[in-house]
Amino acid sequence: MQIKLKGNQNSWGLVAIFSHWIIAFLLLIQFTSGIRLSTMNFSYSKLELIDFHQSIGSVIMIFVFFRIIWRFYNSKPFNRELPNYHLKLSKITHLVLYFLLFSVPLLGLLYNWLSDMDIIIFGLITVPNIIIFENEDLADILIEIHFYLAIFFIFIVIVHFFAALYHLIIIKDRYKIFYRMRFKSIK
Secondary structure: OOOOOOOEOOEOOHHHHHHHHHHHHHHHHHHHHHHHHHHOOOOHHHHHHHHHHHHHHHHHHHHHHHHHHHHHHOOOOOOOOOOHHHHHHHHHHHHHHHHHHHHHHHHHHHHHHHOOOOEEEOOOEEEOOOOOOOOHHHHHHHHHHHHHHHHHHHHHHHHHHHHHHHHHHHOOOOOOOOHHHOHHHHO
């Protein structure tokens, strides 16, 4: 039995599937920590959670960059039987997801840099500040946009999740959409 790293007509392949589910898991952690942060008063615990939130966001950005590069290299499954409106909705949703996967962490990164702060990933790797000026007013605007885009991001992920459930449960995965993102499809 050979495991398929690249995608084909029936599967996205191990690399795309693994990165999809890792990003999904990390987003769940990120959304949870972000919501918690928005409810906390300033404290040492909040500072620790900010460091954790920044670390997870950095890891997500790395996976997303890798995933985008891999997407150009990888073969992707295509189902000619899938209704045209499904294809269009899927394409729009995925474009919005990728936009948010880049923009939300990037806004967080810019907020830190404009606030003259480095990002230290899990206390091990420092992402140095590359912006040579400090601008608290702009930083405050960016973090507010970061927050509202993150709320919208949660909504889009929920839409994506329910679309997957629709394919799996309602139409019994007739077009093999859910199957192609399962690890079983790589064998």
